[in-house]
Amino acid sequence: MVHVVYQVVEHDGGWAYRSNGVYSETFKTRAEALARAQRVAREQRVPGATEEIQYEDETGVWRTEHADGHDRPETDVQG
Numbered sequence: 001m002v003h004v005v006y007q008v009v010e011h012d013g014g015w016a017y018r019s020n021g022v023y024s025e026t027f028k029t030r031a032e033a034l035a036r037a038q039r040v041a042r043e044q045r046v047p048g049a050t051e052e053i054q055y056e057d058e059t060g061v062w063r064t065e066h067a068d069g070h071d072r073p074e075t076d077v078q079g
Contacts, residue, residue: 002073053065
């Protein structure tokens with residue numbers, strides 16, 4: 001199972017959360033960034049619909065897969 005971690009950090013003159021090296025928008029306070037990171041983490045755990053998805057892989061071949069809407073990541077917020 002995938003484990004996603006959101007870290008609340010100082011960024012660009014304010015506060016943001018980041019995951020896997022990608023930063024969110026900047027918030028004025030640490031509390032605002034923390035609250036948003038917690039919200040995003042909760043939303044990541046919500047099951048979705050089970051569907052067939054299509055995508056183009058790195059070689060240019062189109063693939064079809066069954067995506068289980070209940071296969072959600074574990075999430076944590078640090079900071």
